[in-house]
Amino acid sequence: MIMSAQTHLVHQFDEDLDELKHLLYSMGDLVTEQINNATKAFRTGDIDLAQSVKDRDAAINALEVSTDRCATLLIAKHQPTATDLRFVFGIAKMATDFERMGDQARNIARASRDDIPEELIEALAKTNIVESTIKTVNLAMLALKNLSETAAVNTLRSDGDVDSAFRDGIKVVTVYLKEHPDDVEKALACLDLLKAYERLGDHATNIAEHVIFILDGEDIRHLRLDALPENLTKLS
Amino acid sequence: MIMSAQTHLVHQFDEDLDELKHLLYSMGDLVTEQINNATKAFRTGDIDLAQSVKDRDAAINALEVSTDRCATLLIAKHQPTATDLRFVFGIAKMATDFERMGDQARNIARASRDDIPEELIEALAKTNIVESTIKTVNLAMLALKNLSETAAVNTLRSDGDVDSAFRDGIKVVTVYLKEHPDDVEKALACLDLLKAYERLGDHATNIAEHVIFILDGEDIRHLRLDALPENLTKLS
Numbered sequence: 001m002i003m004s005a006q007t008h009l010v011h012q013f014d015e016d017l018d019e020l021k022h023l024l025y026s027m028g029d030l031v032t033e034q035i036n037n038a039t040k041a042f043r044t045g046d047i048d049l050a051q052s053v054k055d056r057d058a059a060i061n062a063l064e065v066s067t068d069r070c071a072t073l074l075i076a077k078h079q080p081t082a083t084d085l086r087f088v089f090g091i092a093k094m095a096t097d098f099e100r101m102g103d104q105a106r107n108i109a110r111a112s113r114d115d116i117p118e119e120l121i122e123a124l125a126k127t128n129i130v131e132s133t134i135k136t137v138n139l140a141m142l143a144l145k146n147l148s149e150t151a152a153v154n155t156l157r158s159d160g161d162v163d164s165a166f167r168d169g170i171k172v173v174t175v176y177l178k179e180h181p182d183d184v185e186k187a188l189a190c191l192d193l194l195k196a197y198e199r200l201g202d203h204a205t206n207i208a209e210h211v212i213f214i215l216d217g218e219d220i221r222h223l224r225l226d227a228l229p230e231n232l233t234k235l236s
Numbered sequence: 237m238i239m240s241a242q243t244h245l246v247h248q249f250d251e252d253l254d255e256l257k258h259l260l261y262s263m264g265d266l267v268t269e270q271i272n273n274a275t276k277a278f279r280t281g282d283i284d285l286a287q288s289v290k291d292r293d294a295a296i297n298a299l300e301v302s303t304d305r306c307a308t309l310l311i312a313k314h315q316p317t318a319t320d321l322r323f324v325f326g327i328a329k330m331a332t333d334f335e336r337m338g339d340q341a342r343n344i345a346r347a348s349r350d351d352i353p354e355e356l357i358e359a360l361a362k363t364n365i366v367e368s369t370i371k372t373v374n375l376a377m378l379a380l381k382n383l384s385e386t387a388a389v390n391t392l393r394s395d396g397d398v399d400s401a402f403r404d405g406i407k408v409v410t411v412y413l414k415e416h417p418d419d420v421e422k423a424l425a426c427l428d429l430l431k432a433y434e435r436l437g438d439h440a441t442n443i444a445e446h447v448i449f450i451l452d453g454e455d456i457r458h459l460r461l462d463a464l465p466e467n468l469t470k471l472s
Contacts, residue, residue, distance in 0.1 A: 058458070061457070061458035062458070064457070064458075065455050065457065065458070068325075069455070072321055072322065072325055075311060075321060075325075076317045076318070076321055079310045079315040081311070085311060085312055086306055086308065089304075089307075089308055089311075089328065092325065092328070093327070093328070093329075093332065096329065096332055117332075137445070140394060170424075174420050174421065174424065177417065177420045178417050178418065178420050179417075181413065181414050181415075181417035182414065184410050184413045184414050185410065188410065188427075190408075191424075191427070195431075218307070219301050219304070220299035221297070221300070221301065222294070222298070222300075222301070
């Protein structure tokens with residue numbers, strides 16, 4: 001069966017959109033892997049692994065450039081409107097978030113050193129900031145890949161745990177600094193680390209907000225969690 | 237004279253683009269004002285002024301939402317291609333940067349307290365981080381409003397001074413922390429402050445890179461300053 005010109009165009013649009021989604025998902029997968037490796041490097045003081053995370057950041061940056069190029073080409077070629085345009089636009093915005101998440105994984109790798117006192121590592125581990133952040137990022141990826149509003153709303157809630165763990169972590173470092181003024185550099189590395197996880201949670205939140213925008217056309221970026229529209233609060 | 241349909245469309249496109257630019261410039265102007273006020277609040281320990289900066293951040297967030305809405309509407313309505321599309325796309329990306337710059341101004345305001353020791357304020361002032369950052373942000377605004385490649389390249393160079401001042405600032409705080417373990421909270425507020433200026437410089441750099449992309453179609457976001465294309469290095 002020969003396709004009509006119209007069918008062909010729709011088919012071509014779907015293919016181009018798939019390519020664009022593939023680029024964005026690749027960014028997300030690579031970012032997730034970088035976060036996991038950077039976390040491992042920090043926890044074990046593995047300086048080689050930390051270096052490999054720093055080296056691979058360039059691959060995420062290159063994917064951002066490709067994603068943006070692909071998005072503008074798709075718009076120019078197919079001139080999408082309504083939901084399709086919102087999707088393409090959202091993808092370009094999410095690419096920026098993933099690129100910044102890559103920077104934060106690099107920051108975690110940079111903060112890795114093999115002489116962080118055990119006492120400090122254990123106190124920070126109790127805040128669960130790493131687990132909360134990785135959970136939040138995974139929820140955002142789920143929201144994106146499944147275009148799931150429920151996962152998106154759960155991402156926002158999960159980021160609340162990251163923020164709370166962050167505040168606990170700051171207290172841990174503050175107390176440690178008062179008691180060990182000679183260990184300032186090590187404590188500041190932990191502060192950089194905490195900040196990186198906290199920012200990762202924020203970017204995951206942005207991803208979730210873009211997913212909601214794509215699905216609903218509802219821009220909730222600057223609303224408080226308790227001021228979400230009713231259709232969304234019911235999901236949680 | 238009655239306009240032809242074609243002329244009318246072009247005219248309408250120009251009007252819509254002007255509205256979009258106006259929204260983005262308003263964000264930029266408001267961000268610049270917020271940075272100046274936050275800086276003043278920190279320097280003078282003016283807690284009321286700090287509060288007003290925090291309160292006004294919502295206006296920047298609202299402008300981001302309006303800018304994005306205006307950009308997608310413009311694309312859907314006029315289906316721009318090539319340079320025009322790159323411009324509209326670039327505006328949407330820059331809106332994200334301005335929104336984050338607003339957050340950094342708020343962070344400076346948050347870090348403001350009226351009990352930072354004079355000795356620490358003076359030592360940080362010597363790094364010139366505030367002057368370097370404000371210069372970098374002003375250059376980025378100039379690059380944007382005049383679509384000036386020269387101003388854009390100068391923004392990138394100026395951010396080098398911010399980064400260098402940031403490193404000096406970290407050293408100042410590190411030394412201070414070792415000598416005054418009881419002043420941890422005050423020193424950490426200064427660290428938040430330094431970080432905020434450093435991030436402002438990064439966002440100004442992003443703006444400049446988007447301007448270059450709009451003008452040249454050249455994506456230089458992840459190139460080192462010494463690896464810029466020859467046509468750009470000649471400008472500096």
